[in-house]
Amino acid sequence: MIKCNVTACGTISSSAEEKQSKDGEKFISFGMIVPLLGKDGTAKEVWVTVSAPGNKEAAASYSAGRKVTVSGVMYIRKHDGNIYLNLRTDTNIEVNESTTNDRLEGSMEFRGKVSKKGIKELKDKKGKDFQSFAAFSSDKEGENREFTWVSFVNFSPIHEDYFAAEKYVEVHGDLQLGIFKGELQIECKVKSIAAWDLNKTADANGIAQTAQS
Numbered sequence: 624m625i626k627c628n629v630t631a632c633g634t635i636s637s638s639a640e641e642k643q644s645k646d647g648e649k650f651i652s653f654g655m656i657v658p659l660l661g662k663d664g665t666a667k668e669v670w671v672t673v674s675a676p677g678n679k680e681a682a683a684s685y686s687a688g689r690k691v692t693v694s695g696v697m698y699i700r701k702h703d704g705n706i707y708l709n710l711r712t713d714t715n716i717e718v719n720e721s722t723t724n725d726r727l728e729g730s731m732e733f734r735g736k737v738s739k740k741g742i743k744e745l746k747d748k749k750g751k752d753f754q755s756f757a758a759f760s761s762d763k764e765g766e767n768r769e770f771t772w773v774s775f776v777n778f779s780p781i782h783e784d785y786f787a788a789e790k791y792v793e794v795h796g797d798l799q800l801g802i803f804k805g806e807l808q809i810e811c812k813v814k815s816i817a818a819w820d821l822n823k824t825a826d827a828n829g830i831a832q833t834a835q836s
Contacts, residue, residue, distance in 0.1 A: 625699040625760050625771060625809070627798050629729030631671055631710060632692040632719065633657035639682035642674075651677035653685050655693070655710075657727045661802030669727065669800065669807060671697070671708045675716060685716065692717040697729070699809060700762045701769040706807060731798040731811045733773060734791075734819050735760040741788030744780070753778045758792065777813035785818035793819040 639653035655671045673693050675681075685691065695712030738757045745753055754777040759770040775794060786792060794817075799810040 624732070624734045625773065626732045627697045627699065627729050628695075629697045629710065629727060629798065630692065630694045631655065631657055631673075631697075631727045632690070632723055633671065633725050633727070635685055635687050635689045635691060636670070638687045639677075639685035641677070641679045641682050649676075649678050650674050651682040651685070653682075655691065657725050659725075659727070659800060659802050659807075661805075661808075663803055665802055665805045667802045667805055667807060669708065671710050671727070673710045673712065673716075675712045684718070690719040690721050690723055692719055692723070699760075699771060701771045702762070702764055704769070706771065706809075727800055729798050731773075731794070731796055733758070733760060733794040733796075733811065735773070737786070737788055737790050737792060738772075739788055742786065751778075752780050754780045758794070771809065774808065774810045775813050776810070777816065779813070781816060783818075786816055791819040791821060793817045 633655045635653055636656045637654040639651045641649055642652050643649055652672065652674045655673050656668045657671060658666060658668050660666045693710060693712050693716050694714055695710050697708055697710040700707050735758045741756065743755045745755060747753060756775050757772055758775065759772045762769050762771065794811065794813055796814045797812040799812060801808040801810055
């Protein structure tokens with residue numbers, strides 16, 4: 624699971640439409656593009672699917688080409704090899720001037736498995752210790768399971784038995800979306816790390832399948 628609390632500002636790419644949930648509740652949905660620039664100079668337009676309470680009348684306010692800011696809960700998932708960003712808001716969507724800066728920022732709650740490579744112990748330019756590691760979250764669609772990788776950096780090193788290669792962890796931190804060679808990179812600046820008890824999580828069975836490190 625990769626759950627984020629975010630604020631996103633971007634341009635509506637597909638006009639809002641009224642839809643209906645399985646419970647019969649009406650809501651609106653639209654696509655939003657947020658351009659991101661990587662440290663290597665490459666760029667990518669990130670597609671975010673937004674859903675919010677509303678009906679046809681509300682949907683009319685959010686047409687393609689408008690600049691908006693949305694705050695809410697965003698889930699990051701992978702399906703058919705593609706990463707999807709699904710943002711749900713229960714607050715007002717702010718309509719902005721076209722000159723408003725694009726952004727996608729917030730916090731991350733991650734549950735998943737540390738890679739086989741484990742934890743790297745490093746030092747910054749000032750000689751201060753920090754750690755980096757990669758871990759994956761698993762999503763299941765039917766019989767297929769896909770893995771979404773996140774790169775983490777931890778500036779408050781810990782050394783616990785549960786924090787090692789192929790261990791399951793729950794991580795909280797700052798979401799950092801980057802671009803490298805035109806591809807989206809999901810990163811996180813760690814605030815806390817704890818052991819993740821799969822027995823307390825629904826759909827735990829089968830989640831321990833192996834992903835390539």
